[in-house]
Amino acid sequence: MITTSFAQGVDISSKFLRRSTEFGEMEYPELVFSQMGQNFYLGEVFWNAMIRGYAFNGPYEKCINMYLEMIQRGLKPNNFAYPYVLYSFGELGVYKAGKNVHCQIIKRGFECVSSVSDSLFNFYLRVSRSCDDVSDMGIMGNGKLGDVRKIFNGMVYRNVEVWNKMIYEYANIGEVRSARQLFEEMPERDVVSWNSVISGYAKVGDIKNARWLFDKMPEKNVVSWTSMLGAYATSGDLFTTRCFFEEMPEKNVVSWNSMLSNYIHYGKFEEALDLFVQMTEENVDYDGFTLVSALMACAHLGELELGRWIHFYFIDDWLQFGVVAGTALIEMYAKCGDVDRAFKIFIKLGQKDIFCWNVMIKSLAIHGRVDDAVKIFFMMINRGLKPNGFTFLNVLFACSHGGLVEEGRHIFRSMEREFRIKPTLKHYGCFIDLLGRNGQLEEAHMLLREMPFEPDIAIWGAILAGCRIRNDFKLAEKVMEKIDKLKMNEPGVYALLSNIYASIGQWPEAAMTRVKMEDKNLWKKAGCSSVLDAVHV
Template sequence: MFPLKTHLFKKLSQSTPSTSTSHSPSLSLLADQCTSFNQILQIHAQMIVSARIFDNFAASRLLSFCALSGNLNYAIKIFNNTHQPNSYMWNTLIRAHANSTSPIDALNRYKKMQRMGVLPGKHTFPFVLKACSKLRRAECCVQVHTHVLKHGFDFDLHVLNGLIRGYTVLGDLAGARKLFDEVSVRSLSIWTTMVCGYAQNRCANEALALFDQMVEDKVEPNGATLASVLSACAQSGCLDFGEKVHVYMEERGVEVGVILGTALVNMYAKNGAILLAWKCFDGMLEKNIATWNAMICGLAAHGYAKEAISLFGELEEKGVVPNDITFVGVLSACCHAGLLDFGREMFESMSIVYAIEPRIEHYGCLVNLLGRAGKLMEAEEVIRRMRWNADVMIWGALLSACKNHGNIEIAERVVKEILALDPHNHGVYVVLSNMYAEVGQWTDVSRLRKVMKKESSMKTPGLSLISGDD
């Protein structure tokens, strides 16, 4: 075995093996002070030799370290060899499963806990609800809510916060708001969860209205609340509200770290206030890749293509590693500026230099770039070489380029692809018909109009639910 750190080893060697559990707290303390799995293995061995492992308090400390440090399988072995595990041990495993790549195990563990007659507590439900959220199982969330009521935890703010978060993550904002409104004395966490829930579900107006109510009720928002409100302002285009939030932060001396600073940059950039976004960006002492992305994408979206590409160069000079979102911004900037060669180079560098596999958004930017430059055959080849099936948006970008460059041959193929994905997309018939008309192919125009008329007559007629009789 690897040696424990010297001070821990001395403490362990001073503990005499005994069948008594009177000294188990000292071993438990050592378990809490461990920094590696090898140290835990030595303490576990000492507990087995001294029979102290039969003390559930001592065993729970070992299990907690293993479960929450990534050694979940070992934690399960400790649990399975524990006679009558206590609720803390059950909760620890449920929490570890909920945070793992297999959250279904958290729900299975919770079911087994019930079968064994172990009562859940206020620390059980938030982790079970987290598992429901990760699995996107709304019915599980409702069932857990029923259990919360059954066990009398419907007045516990910690549990209620978990329920509200569960409902918002699953998109049931009505259910979340109903719970929120029923809480008579709300904690800051509950206010924040509801505001964040609205913002994350793109209900910006509701998020801003609730924030207004929060401030009126004299509840001081925290960083998470403010970041969510700024995100809502970015989504909804509420620049005025975003500026008021910024003033509110300055008046109360709110410390602007990376998260809030990035939220401000993103809010100003999305609303087109590029100078204010740049001022916030430039004033930040610490930035992460999300900060750089907010500024680069904001510049690109509002036509400042050269500035976006220049900022990308600065990012590389500072040794900041770009991610897939960075390249969406850079490729978008290349489209606006018509920088075909540089755009191709950036697209290639994603996988070669940065080991980032291009996603469908990057291919969309490349197709748009090639289409604008008139490289229609190359754009079509790019789409057909993609590992994913192209969506209507990508084929639509190519069709638009075909229209701009008058390439009927490729346009006809593209229209077939779009109709295979969306058979009722009559807009593509109109585009192709107009292209035929521009070059005088009136026979084809007439043929398309007949097809459109036939398609229109095949539509299911609308039915009124209102009776005409009195």
């Protein structure tokens, strides 16, 4: 066609180019576009076809470059180009440049065109979802959805899908009053409209309004019933939640998962496992979220055999369930005491996210394999993964309980210096505990004075433990004065101080400390040893 006279027809050529972009790749359209440019002038319709193609197939950067080059050549983008340009800016997260395109749209008078206004609406939805700080939102409106609402109000035509999106966004951030107001203003509603408002009421725990809307619904589906499950569970009424679950005329895997997660959230692990067994007996389809809930219940109950059964009977394909189920499996084995099996699964698991690495580091540390925990930490760093605050807490915990002072010091100092993560009070507590356990009281006390937080009972307790190791009862007395000012009745620190006095033969002081405990009605619980208690450290 390119070598014949048909290629001279703008209409046929542009349709051919547009059609060539619909096969998932852009190499051939690029060749066609280049060849056509040698034969005749390429107007906006050809550039629009390429912009559309890059928006569908990527890379999005080329879509933006085509748009910018189009302007440089003196061509004027129109309502056929702007939607795809806005979509590409949204996908790339380049929101400031996308807002500049919005200005061009207003200048050229395309903001009232339905396709363009829909694209602007979706673009600002993406902006609102990406920004936690309202001050970063932009310039148009107040509140997290201010910009989105202004676009919504300015749309000439709003179909039910646009109304539903706006209602859902309000409901999702807890602005149920705004969601309900829009719901009442809708010219027509569908089941999604009703479900969005019900889910909003469920999120804020307003069961009365959620149930009123549910009862008024002209047509209910499984999403409606599942939203009400969430409403009752949010209020903490698991009995009514389960009764409602049993009344459901139809259940899908999301409904079952919702009930499972409700039990897990409120610590009803035995009920969660009973429900999972019921699922298997009724041959209900399951997914990764189902297995994660069941494995979490096994982990908390120490049900190793049941966890193994879930592993070998239900999880035969790692690729199907991915890293989330794999991480839950690792945590289950570790919490049930089989850290070797947990480590083997960790090694076999292909793609691992930061949460998976954190779980493995924590599991090894809790089970006393502190050297392995530190090695896993550095292996993660070497593979290019950026640790987060929980990663550092876990590895500092490992260093503290393994006496790895130099490693702990290096890791703590690297937080801000290398990874731009400011240590929290808990990070300082872990490092001070490490120093105290290993007799480095001077450094621990210096760090305590330099840290930008007021020490809590845990940090003073760590210093006190260091005093016991060094038999430094004078510092211990000063620490106890600080603890008394906190007005926290912690029996462990009084018992520790009594033991310090006893270790250096100061029996009267030891006895007086015990008397103080009795006067404050403080009793230190006797320790016990079990797998379940150990893993919740």
